[in-house]
Amino acid sequence: MIGLTLLLFLSVFILFDLPLDVYIIAASIVLFISVIYWIIAFITFKKEMKLADELRENQALLKQLRNEHNDYRDEVESYFLLWVHQMKTPITAVKLLLEHPDDDMISLVRQEVLQIDNYTNLTLSYLKLMNTTTDMTFSQVKLDDLILPLLKKYSILFIHYHTKLHYEPIDDFVLTDARWSSIMVEQLLNNALKYARGGDIWITFDNREHQLDIRDNGVGISDTDLPKIFDRGFSGFNGRLNDKSSGLGLYITSTVGRRLNQPVTVKSNAGQGSTFTIHFKSPQSNLSFL
Structure with a gap:
């Protein structure tokens, strides 16, 4: 123009x-x-x-936000459906046991109540983990203060399943969040009790490498299941044989470990038992948290 x-x-x-x-x-x-x-x-x-x-x-x-919201909603819905299913089993068992109460039934009722408590705590932990803003407070924590309350809590299962515990007091300190580390130890202990009934469980600490081992001589984990045991909802062959397996305990343990920068590893052979290791940081470490 x-x-x-x-x-x-x-x-x-x-x-x-x-x-x-x-x-x-x-x-x-x-x-x-x-x-x-x-x-x-x-x-x-x-x-x-x-x-x-x-x-x-x-x-x-x-x-993206809409998809995340939908995923969050679907995840919560699917988990609570699973949670309701898991809770029905011990509640039904308690009702049946209380129909004909006697001294022998008290121990069984306590076991089922312990399972209800574990499932409830697992749900609360899961919901908190889904919130990425959940605070974690780090301090020097004595390992005995983490482990002994859990051993007392699960003593009824050790007695009932005739599972032998090998544990010596651990006076060492680690740098961690006490509440979340307690959840990690509890889930690993509960897992060992579930799959090593009538066997042995060892809890030991390497103060040079700052590694806490929870070892058992139970059924172990197959080579095909081993790479997937920390996936959400995966219960594997052993879990399918156990109707109380939700497939979330090890997922929560692994997720907490990543958040705390103290990863969890596992060594296992089918029929020979498993060793789960929490890799703590020493109290003198300079941490870069994820």
Whole structure:
């Protein structure tokens, strides 16, 4: 359009035999106005592109938040369906035991109540873990203070299943969150009791490597199940044989371990038992938390 305008001006100037200087001035004015127009148009275009990019980013973020919300809702719903199913078993057992109460039944009732308590605590821990803003407070913690209350809590299962405990007092300190580490130890202990009934459980601590081992000589874990035991909801072959396995205890343990920067590893052979290890940090360590 600018070219046609300048050509029209030139034709007029030629037809009317006007001075060329006047044409140059007119052409310069046209070009000057065009340059200003181009600059304004370019700035406007850049603003529109920026707004379009921001709109796309906001739409993508909104979609992501919506998907996360739907995933969270589905995850909570699926877990609570599982939780309700898991809770029905010990509650039904308690009701049946209380129909014909006697001294022998008291121990069985206590076991079922312990399972209810464990499932409830597992649910609360799971919900807290789903909240990424959950606080974790680190301090020097004596391992005996973590382990002894759990041994007392589960003593009824050791007695009932005739499982032998090998444990010496551990006076060493580690740097961790006491509450969450207690959850980790409890789930590993509960797991060992579940699959080493009538066997032996060893709890030992390597103060040089700052590693807490919970070892048993129970049924062990097959090579095919071993890579997946920390996946959410995975119970494996042993878990399918045990109707009280939710497949969440080891998932929570592993997730807490990552949050605390104290990973959990496992060594196991089918029919020979398993060793779960919590890799703590020493009280003098400089931690970079995840």
